[in-house]
Amino acid sequence: MLNETFDWDRMRIFRAVAELGSMSAAAEKLGGSVPTISRRISELEHALRTELLKRSTRGIDLTEAGRLLLRHANLMADIVSAAHDDVSDTDTPDTGPVHIVTCDALGPYWLAPRQPEFKIRHPGVELTLSASDRVPDLLDNEADIAIQYEPPTRSELICRRLGVVHYLCFASQDYLDQNGVATSLSDFHEHRYLLHEGYTHQSKSWANGAELARQLIPFSLVTNCTATLISSCLAGGGIAVLPSYISTAYPALIPLPLPTMASIQLWLSYTERIRRLGRGQVAIEWLRQAFDPSKSDWFRQTLVRP
Numbered sequence: 001m002l003n004e005t006f007d008w009d010r011m012r013i014f015r016a017v018a019e020l021g022s023m024s025a026a027a028e029k030l031g032g033s034v035p036t037i038s039r040r041i042s043e044l045e046h047a048l049r050t051e052l053l054k055r056s057t058r059g060i061d062l063t064e065a066g067r068l069l070l071r072h073a074n075l076m077a078d079i080v081s082a083a084h085d086d087v088s089d090t091d092t093p094d095t096g097p098v099h100i101v102t103c104d105a106l107g108p109y110w111l112a113p114r115q116p117e118f119k120i121r122h123p124g125v126e127l128t129l130s131a132s133d134r135v136p137d138l139l140d141n142e143a144d145i146a147i148q149y150e151p152p153t154r155s156e157l158i159c160r161r162l163g164v165v166h167y168l169c170f171a172s173q174d175y176l177d178q179n180g181v182a183t184s185l186s187d188f189h190e191h192r193y194l195l196h197e198g199y200t201h202q203s204k205s206w207a208n209g210a211e212l213a214r215q216l217i218p219f220s221l222v223t224n225c226t227a228t229l230i231s232s233c234l235a236g237g238g239i240a241v242l243p244s245y246i247s248t249a250y251p252a253l254i255p256l257p258l259p260t261m262a263s264i265q266l267w268l269s270y271t272e273r274i275r276r277l278g279r280g281q282v283a284i285e286w287l288r289q290a291f292d293p294s295k296s297d298w299f300r301q302t303l304v305r306p
Contacts, residue, residue: 008076010044013037014052015073018066019137022059074139074156078273095124098274098283102147103198104131105226105242106165106266109249111290118286125279133198133224138271145270145283152269160268162291163299166244167199167261168306170253174236182239183257192220192238194229199241199262245298247306255306263303266291 016026017037027034045052052066062070102111107129115127135150136142138157146152151159169182182191220238223229233240233253241261246253268287274280289295297304 013040018070094278096279097126099128099143100145101130101136101143107131144274151267157269162266163293166303169256169258171239194221194238194240195219
């Protein structure tokens, strides 16, 4: 098996099936058919003389041999990417693409306004800034750097704590003039509330009273888009739960004298390959500075109210 006839494509297919949990999902991602994917996995098992996957009507599970092979496959994928980047970037240590994925609030309302300064300092680095609630697979090159609300579970990734994001209640002056100011959680039933559906996945981070209110109140708007939430709030649609740093972009949004709804840890993660690249180093340092609690009050451990 370990000779010049080794078929690396089988490893790529096996890795996709193992991490996605099904043949059909792997076929969709790789652009092949399920029978082809199944045949390639069978060929790999035959070549290794061991069973890698347990197939059932519920999907697939890795055998012990499969789990061991997946660890090697991940290392191989990272080595191939590192070899490519080391060779292609030999003479251009501070140029090339860097893909950053974060949520749809941090990207447009905190990082995007700071991108022009980064471009002036590093004109050769091509930033791609994507917004997604789904954590990208950095080891499969879905992105280079991720900013997320939970530390990654993959031990192969480098993880650094960036700070804390605090969520408050905001409203427009027009809404407050017409409906009054909510001063406690017990006032929630008298108001209209706007919610990002992504918050429902962070319930363990919500304050006890806020989480109970979230479960009991019929929200007038639930959306998966922070821009929609802000637009509705500015138009007087109701009270919106938003991160405290939104005040910098929208001073017309008034923070209400209510308890903090949630305080959620923010994490930066990337691969060793990205850490060794010049363009990766400057991007990582830029992100660390952008969220430095000593420079940005919004991300301190203790809330600094707008």
